[in-house]
Amino acid sequence: MYSKVKPAVKVQPLADHHRRIGIYGGTFNPVHNAHLLVADQVGHALCLNKVKLMPDAIPPHVDHKDAVSGDLRLQMLELAIQGNPLLGIERTELDQGGVSYTYDTMEQLTRQHPDTDYYFIIGGDMVDYLDKWHRIDDLIKLPRFHFVGVQRPHAKNATKYPVIWVDIPEVDISSSDIRERIRRGQSVNYLLPTKVADFIKEHHLYHD
Ligand SMILES: Nc1ncnc2c1ncn2[C@@H]1O[C@H](COP(=O)(O)OP(=O)(O)OP(=O)(O)O)[C@@H](O)[C@H]1O
Numbered sequence: 001m002y003s004k005v006k007p008a009v010k011v012q013p014l015a016d017h018h019r020r021i022g023i024y025g026g027t028f029n030p031v032h033n034a035h036l037l038v039a040d041q042v043g044h045a046l047c048l049n050k051v052k053l054m055p056d057a058i059p060p061h062v063d064h065k066d067a068v069s070g071d072l073r074l075q076m077l078e079l080a081i082q083g084n085p086l087l088g089i090e091r092t093e094l095d096q097g098g099v100s101y102t103y104d105t106m107e108q109l110t111r112q113h114p115d116t117d118y119y120f121i122i123g124g125d126m127v128d129y130l131d132k133w134h135r136i137d138d139l140i141k142l143p144r145f146h147f148v149g150v151q152r153p154h155a156k157n158a159t160k161y162p163v164i165w166v167d168i169p170e171v172d173i174s175s176s177d178i179r180e181r182i183r184r185g186q187s188v189n190y191l192l193p194t195k196v197a198d199f200i201k202e203h204h205l206y207h208d
């Protein structure tokens with residue numbers, strides 16, 4: 001008697017090979033439902049393996065005085081993505097600190113993961129503003145780097161730079177409007193996930 005021995009199957013680790021990763025940069029102060037809609041819709045439309053929301057440390061060119069700490073913004077993001085395996089978090093910019101220029105971050109990520117295609121997601125207001133970005137001409141030439149644009153109400157949604165447009169329902173939600181509503185004591189129900197709204201209450205964020 002002998003038993004057949006099957007050759008051992010070599011399990012390949014999930015390599016970076018041909019991975020398609022969405023990076024969705026923002027201040028997320030706080031993260032809201034339009035952010036989540038954008039991340040999920042783009043991830044599905046472009047068949048991405050993952051869409052990573054990437055909180056910045058200090059955003060370039062904007063007033064950051066109103067922003068709560070990176071750690072609190074990160075905790076709100078963690079609550080917001082719960083239950084959606086397509087979404088993840090990229091903490092590179094928070095860990096590095098300082099002003100978060102996309103060229104610097106993406107130069108590093110594309111160098112560390114040369115086989116990954118990166119899709120950097122921006123709303124229409126950011127698309128309009130691309131010509132002011134730090135080293136924009138070098139950024140668009142990075143290997144395997146692509147911009148993905150989603151239309152946003154009140155934006156021109158136009159640029160001379162190469163952008164892959166993904167059509168999503170336009171939703172007029174912004175973090176600044178949510179902060180203002182909280183300050184005025186108005187409801188923010190359905191503008192952001194309940195768990196995030198509860199966290200904001202618990203930590204008394206955005207109330208002057
Ligand atoms: N409602 C929306 N529709 C489409 N894109 C959006 C929307 N809200 C934010 N974005 C995009 O998400 C990214 C991160 O945005 P950010 O964290 O600054 O949120 P925000 O709502 O624009 O904040 P604030 O009102 O404080 O400026 C940017 O590329 C922005 O254009």
Ligand SMILES: O=C(O)c1ccc[n+]([C@@H]2O[C@H](COP(=O)([O-])O)[C@@H](O)[C@H]2O)c1
Pocket residue numbers: 024025026027028054056059060061062100101102103122126132133134
């Ligand atoms: O690199 C730049 O010059 C630059 C200028 C404006 C915005 N960005 C990035 O675009 C993302 C959205 O910006 P914001 O201001 O809406 O949080 C965030 O990841 C920023 O770091 C980057």
